[in-house]
Amino acid sequence: MKTMFQYNWLVREEWYRWCEDIPVEELLRVRTGGVGGILHTLFHIADVEWSWIRALQGKPDFQESFDGYRSLEKVRQLDASFRQEVVEFVQSWDESMETLPLYDMQNDGKFTGHSWGEIMRHVIAHEIHHIGQLSVWSRELGKKPVSANLIGKGLIKPKL
Amino acid sequence: MKTMFQYNWLVREEWYRWCEDIPVEELLRVRTGGVGGILHTLFHIADVEWSWIRALQGKPDFQESFDGYRSLEKVRQLDASFRQEVVEFVQSWDESMETLPLYDMQNDGKFTGHSWGEIMRHVIAHEIHHIGQLSVWSRELGKKPVSANLIGKGLIKPKL
Numbered sequence: 001m002k003t004m005f006q007y008n009w010l011v012r013e014e015w016y017r018w019c020e021d022i023p024v025e026e027l028l029r030v031r032t033g034g035v036g037g038i039l040h041t042l043f044h045i046a047d048v049e050w051s052w053i054r055a056l057q058g059k060p061d062f063q064e065s066f067d068g069y070r071s072l073e074k075v076r077q078l079d080a081s082f083r084q085e086v087v088e089f090v091q092s093w094d095e096s097m098e099t100l101p102l103y104d105m106q107n108d109g110k111f112t113g114h115s116w117g118e119i120m121r122h123v124i125a126h127e128i129h130h131i132g133q134l135s136v137w138s139r140e141l142g143k144k145p146v147s148a149n150l151i152g153k154g155l156i157k158p159k160l
Numbered sequence: 161m162k163t164m165f166q167y168n169w170l171v172r173e174e175w176y177r178w179c180e181d182i183p184v185e186e187l188l189r190v191r192t193g194g195v196g197g198i199l200h201t202l203f204h205i206a207d208v209e210w211s212w213i214r215a216l217q218g219k220p221d222f223q224e225s226f227d228g229y230r231s232l233e234k235v236r237q238l239d240a241s242f243r244q245e246v247v248e249f250v251q252s253w254d255e256s257m258e259t260l261p262l263y264d265m266q267n268d269g270k271f272t273g274h275s276w277g278e279i280m281r282h283v284i285a286h287e288i289h290h291i292g293q294l295s296v297w298s299r300e301l302g303k304k305p306v307s308a309n310l311i312g313k314g315l316i317k318p319k320l
Contacts, residue, residue, distance in 0.1 A: 004285070007285065033305075034295065101318035117316040118316040118318075122309065124164075126308065126310075129288050131292065132288065132292020133295060135194065135289070135292070135293060136192060139192045150285045152272075158273040158274060159260070159261060
């Protein structure tokens, strides 16, 4: 669990650095699939991660749209402003939290319960999925995408 | 760990079903990004998952190319032929395996060690990343992609 979050943060940081070499009009260009753009995707990843972590803590989530964050610097700053709370929550994770319920109102007005463990894994998969979309758009731009490799980052050291 | 593999298998099965409604020439068409095509991606996901699980068991891995598997039925059959061994390995997973080493020869001929825990998470992230690419190509085809949601699949039941 913690390893996957660390992996996502490392890869996300690499994508922010990748963005530094791309003209802002390309970062903002509307593209096919996902939420429809490179910078919008990074905004969406940070937004969704923080919003779920906030929901698990019973706190209000992030409600703003991408319209106010249409530059690399603004998205990075927003992400950084969320990060400490997310890191603390992830670091505090233990097995006893896996099946705690979060109640969620569905479109039909009925309540459904999700386990916290499922939500945390949903957040992990959500980011990796959207990063996969960035990799296609990167190739469309003629640029090599950030590696998605999880091995080789020293996340879990082997006992040699 | 086990939850993420189950999620991947469920989503992969949904993508196989999604493929049933797509002409084979679209499934085989060379596309930008990833391994360059829809069916090739599904082949690659099954190949990589099984190959790593084989490597962890010290068994020979899968060496064939996509050339021999250029139909939905053939990829599904190949995947099915791998699945039981993968499921058994994932089901047998326990904490004591996390830091076991797997030695891997690098391009420079030096050996490096990866932990088993890192490799298993690499396999998980590898699939989700490639499925993200399918979602873009799906929209390019004018088709709704399979949902990447992990919540709502009953993978970890909440204690209500």
